[in-house]
Amino acid sequence: MFRMKTPLLISIVFAGFSLHAAACMARDHIDIVGSSTVYPFATVVAEQFGKATRYKTPKVEATGTGGGFKLFCGGIGVKYPDISNASRRIKKSEYLMCRSHGVDEIVEVKIGYDGIVLANSRKTGPLALSRRDIFLALAKSVPASDDSEKLVPNPYRTWKDVNPALPSFRIEVLGPPPTSGTRDAFLELAMEGGGRTFKWIDALKKKDKQKFKSICHTIREDGAYIEAGENDNLIVQKLEANPHAVGIFGFSFLDQNADKIQGAVIDGVEPTFDAIAEGEYPVSRPLYFYVKKVHVGVIPGIDAYLSEFTREKAWGEDGYLSDRGLIPMPEDERRKFRDDALKLRILDLDQLGH
Amino acid sequence: MSNHRPKSGKKIGSMEIVSRGLDRRYGAERRFRFMGVAALVTSIVFLSLLFINIIGTGYSAFQQTFVKLDVNFDPHMVSAEDPASANYPGLIKKAMRSLFPEVKKRRDKRKLYSLVSTGASFQLQKIVESDPTVIGTRQSVWVPADDEVDMLMKGHVDRNVPETERRLKDVQIQWIDRLIEQGRLKKSFNTIFFTSGDSRNPELAGILGAVVGSFYTLLVTLALSFPAGVATAVYLEEFAPKNRWTDIIEVNINNLAAVPSIVFGLLGLAVFINFFGFPRSSPLVGGLVLSLMTLPTIIIASRASLQSVPPSIRDAALALGASRVQMVVHHVLPLALPGMLTGTIIGMARALGETAPLLMIGMVAFIVDIPSNIIDPASVLPVQIYLWSDSPERGFLERMSAAIMVLLVFLMVMNLVAVILRKRFERRW
Numbered sequence: 198m199f200r201m202k203t204p205l206l207i208s209i210v211f212a213g214f215s216l217h218a219a220a221c222m223a224r225d226h227i228d229i230v231g232s233s234t235v236y237p238f239a240t241v242v243a244e245q246f247g248k249a250t251r252y253k254t255p256k257v258e259a260t261g262t263g264g265g266f267k268l269f270c271g272g273i274g275v276k277y278p279d280i281s282n283a284s285r286r287i288k289k290s291e292y293l294m295c296r297s298h299g300v301d302e303i304v305e306v307k308i309g310y311d312g313i314v315l316a317n318s319r320k321t322g323p324l325a326l327s328r329r330d331i332f333l334a335l336a337k338s339v340p341a342s343d344d345s346e347k348l349v350p351n352p353y354r355t356w357k358d359v360n361p362a363l364p365s366f367r368i369e370v371l372g373p374p375p376t377s378g379t380r381d382a383f384l385e386l387a388m389e390g391g392g393r394t395f396k397w398i399d400a401l402k403k404k405d406k407q408k409f410k411s412i413c414h415t416i417r418e419d420g421a422y423i424e425a426g427e428n429d430n431l432i433v434q435k436l437e438a439n440p441h442a443v444g445i446f447g448f449s450f451l452d453q454n455a456d457k458i459q460g461a462v463i464d465g466v467e468p469t470f471d472a473i474a475e476g477e478y479p480v481s482r483p484l485y486f487y488v489k490k491v492h493v494g495v496i497p498g499i500d501a502y503l504s505e506f507t508r509e510k511a512w513g514e515d516g517y518l519s520d521r522g523l524i525p526m527p528e529d530e531r532r533k534f535r536d537d538a539l540k541l542r543i544l545d546l547d548q549l550g551h
Numbered sequence: 552m553s554n555h556r557p558k559s560g561k562k563i564g565s566m567e568i569v570s571r572g573l574d575r576r577y578g579a580e581r582r583f584r585f586m587g588v589a590a591l592v593t594s595i596v597f598l599s600l601l602f603i604n605i606i607g608t609g610y611s612a613f614q615q616t617f618v619k620l621d622v623n624f625d626p627h628m629v630s631a632e633d634p635a636s637a638n639y640p641g642l643i644k645k646a647m648r649s650l651f652p653e654v655k656k657r658r659d660k661r662k663l664y665s666l667v668s669t670g671a672s673f674q675l676q677k678i679v680e681s682d683p684t685v686i687g688t689r690q691s692v693w694v695p696a697d698d699e700v701d702m703l704m705k706g707h708v709d710r711n712v713p714e715t716e717r718r719l720k721d722v723q724i725q726w727i728d729r730l731i732e733q734g735r736l737k738k739s740f741n742t743i744f745f746t747s748g749d750s751r752n753p754e755l756a757g758i759l760g761a762v763v764g765s766f767y768t769l770l771v772t773l774a775l776s777f778p779a780g781v782a783t784a785v786y787l788e789e790f791a792p793k794n795r796w797t798d799i800i801e802v803n804i805n806n807l808a809a810v811p812s813i814v815f816g817l818l819g820l821a822v823f824i825n826f827f828g829f830p831r832s833s834p835l836v837g838g839l840v841l842s843l844m845t846l847p848t849i850i851i852a853s854r855a856s857l858q859s860v861p862p863s864i865r866d867a868a869l870a871l872g873a874s875r876v877q878m879v880v881h882h883v884l885p886l887a888l889p890g891m892l893t894g895t896i897i898g899m900a901r902a903l904g905e906t907a908p909l910l911m912i913g914m915v916a917f918i919v920d921i922p923s924n925i926i927d928p929a930s931v932l933p934v935q936i937y938l939w940s941d942s943p944e945r946g947f948l949e950r951m952s953a954a955i956m957v958l959l960v961f962l963m964v965m966n967l968v969a970v971i972l973r974k975r976f977e978r979r980w
Contacts, residue, residue, distance in 0.1 A: 240751045241751045258913055258916040453943040454945075455718070456717060
């Protein structure tokens with residue numbers, strides 16, 4: 198009897214204790230998930246917020262944009278995150294997923310811009326690329342060289358094959374994996390931009406969107422594009438070791454490592470802070486975060502966090518986020534989004550494009 | 552063969568046969584030994600390369616650059632009643648301006664202020680809160696310098712590269728040189744690294760949060776997996792009948808030990824977080840997941856050490872009238888315990904170095920506050936290393952290596968304890 202009962206008793210007591218613990222776990226810190234591109238900025242704000250206010254420091258997890266929305270849209274309550282960072286706008290499908298789980302009041306806050314740079318080691322000369330070059334170098338199938346509107350498997354081995362003005366290095370690009378928001382933005386801005394320089398591909402965009410996407414969004418798989426994981430520091434190290442390789446990452450990594458790597462000039466524009474801020478640099482994208490309105494006031498400090506993030510001292514032109522490589526929005530846009538954030542204006546489905 | 556002696560006159564003695572083959576046999580032995588030594592040397596070379604690399608980049612993180620500022624705790628700016636609301640960044644800026652009165656332009660002033668860490672103002676706040684009598688006085692305070700200054704002082708920034716490719720501008724380097732001349736910049740032991748949690752500023756980042764998180768996680772792991780593991784092993788070894796079912800259980804325990812750890816993370820996410828609703832990122836869930844992972848290791852080690860207790864001990868106890876529980880608890884278990892503990896410690900050391908399962912349950916996160924119980928959000932040491940390796944700021948590189956050193960020290964201590972336990976209590980029959 199003794200032998201049988203004791204372990205049973207222990208496990209019942211333990212289970213009882215743990216369920217009890219689970220039942221009375223209210224959360225007193227803000228829970229943030231989402232994009233690893235926004236992570237460096239959100240963490241700086243979170244730390245500043247935790248030190249300067251009486252609230253606890255928010256917990257920030259880098260789950261990737263898509264993974265973040267999955268958690269964020271899971272439902273309402275302390276189990277689910279309050280804020281989701283995104284390196285692209287929320288998709289309609291994600292918005293609807295949120296709604297189907299009872300999360301129908303979301304506040305959208307745009308925080309600034311990020312440039313996607315193609316960089317190589319300073320040991321070799323800087324590259325001057327056009328988006329067409331990028332498309333031709335990285336797409337899985339490219340238009341045949343005889344203007345026949347046919348696709349052929351990408352035949353180009355070196356940059357010189359793509360464009361005679363470029364150096365004769367083998368094409369070797371280290372870039373983010375498909376789960377990354379940086380990759381999504383790169384496909385949309387650089388690859389689509391490059392594909393659309395061909396008239397017939399541009400025409401496809403209206404006629405056959407599926408085909409257009411499959412042409413522009415399919416990256417070659419023959420070893421010229423190397424998926425380098427989400428760790429951008431590692432890419433920087435690999436670029437240093439291999440001066441002929443090119444890396445794709447966010448502007449902040451170029452900004453921090455400008456003594457080791459240099460950004461390629463794209464369509465004649467150098468990736469500098471000012472060029473991205475003024476919208477001249479073609480491969481730049483807005484960054485966002487999304488807030489669950491019903492959590493405001495339940496989880497302590499969300500409104501204060503919004504106020505901290507949207508302060509001029511944080512996201513303004515001379516703010517501490519710009520020191521970290523975030524490209525600020527123009528002043529009127531900043532004013533509008535701060536106003537929206539503080540008043541918790543809800544995002545409508547019709548505001549989302551496609 | 553040897554008992555068929557050749558009958559011809561030219562006898563070959565067995566000694567001769569042996570000595571003919573001797574060279575070959577010695578040669579084989581030499582080659583074998585050489586290969587063994589070569590393998591050993593290769594692994595030692597790789598290991599020492601690893602250590603040299605880590606220690607070479609990490610040792611400088613144990614030092615930190617501080618700036619001496621003469622701060623005037625102006626009663627107009629700081630009030631004793633409400634020290635939290637004072638403008639501490641203003642105090643720092645004032646102190647910096649008084650050092651370089653010639654800096655007038657707004658842009659230059661910003662460059663000047665950026666030489667001091669943003670943590671400096673919080674340090675002043677702590678000073679005032681702990682001793683309000685400083686208000687109205689002028690004090691010399693050593694505050695942490697910005698990580699860029701720290702990198703320059705440690706020689707990680709090359710002064711010779713063109714100004715546009717550096718984060719520190721020429722004028723800032725001139726100011727730094729002047730501070731050095733005045734004795735206002737010094738490197739001293741980096742206590743911040745051991746006493747604070749994570750930060751996005753390398754000069755303020757520390758590992759205490761991760762160490763405490765690791766401690767709580769391992770506490771939960773130990774509390775669950777050791778009793779459960781030992782009880783399972785004792786039951787299977789001493790009480791369970793040997794039949795098909797116990798065979799299946801045994802095979803599955805061995806399988807479980809070989810399951811990749813990420814799978815346990817997925818299980819933890821599905822069961823502990825989604826079903827039981829335990830808080831994400833907490834050491835409770837982390838410990839539960841890691842105990843699933845270490846349980847098979849402990850069971851296997853415990854069973855092996857129970858098997859090594861000679862049956863005569865059991866027979867003697869039973870013959871003297873002990874019940875089976877008495878036999879196990881009074882005689883077998885004490886003799887098997889050192890081996891069990893060794894297995895447990897090695898399992899724990901493995902759990903200490905694990906990140907993959909924790910990724911799934913949200914422990915890979917930016918957490919500043921130091922956890923105070925098992926349901927606070929926490930990260931662990933290897934996760935902290937991973938997070939720092941992914942940060943763009945240069946200063947995190949050395950901190951990452953330093954954190955690896957700390958992790959290695961913990962692992963070595965744990966393994967050393969395992970060895971000592973074995974040496975002291977092991978009995979051979």
